[in-house]
Amino acid sequence: MIVNSQIEEQAKQTALQPEQNQEFHWRQCWYPVCFVQDLPKNRPYSFSLYDEPFVLFRDENGQLVCLVDRCPHRAAKLSDGQITDGKIECLYHGWQFGSDGQCLHIPQLSTDAKIPANACVQSFEVVERQGIVWMWAGEREAAVDGYIPTIEELEKPEFVTTDVMRDLPYDQFSFTSISRRLTP
Ligand code: FES
Incomplete structure (x- = not known):
């Protein structure tokens, strides 16, 4: 009987462990976005996740890039813009962004002016697997x-x-x- 009660106690603790150890956060997950075959060629693809807007495009090496779909200048949708040499170009004033979300070109700046560090967009890890595009909604370094x-x-x-x-x-x-x- 002592053995049985010990086993029952162990079983109870084992059953509790998953809930005790797991803390769900919606950003710490991969999300299927679309089938690779449905991505447009050389055009941005917009989607939303929990009402947050994102945009997908391919860089100059054909690698998928996922950015927040909001221009840091005047909040225009980047997905309304176009892809120029693997960069996404905002339709409004022509700012261009690269695969890490860094701003690479501001047409209104003089050639010797420095692009402000805060003129960037958050980027996300994105992977093609078995014909599906997956994005990790949290910090890129945390993606497993x-x-x-x-x-x-x-x-x-x-x-x-x-x-x-x-x-x-x-x-x-x-x-x-x-x-x-x-x-x-
Ligand atoms: S709103 Fe995007 S460049 Fe101005």
């Missing part, structure tokens, strides 16, 4: 690549997939659902 869920069967040639993306209305925020059907 291994947390991105993968499906082993997607790598097998005998499986075909049907990819579906749709927006679903919910009370607090709209929600984009990405789903895949696997057929052996």
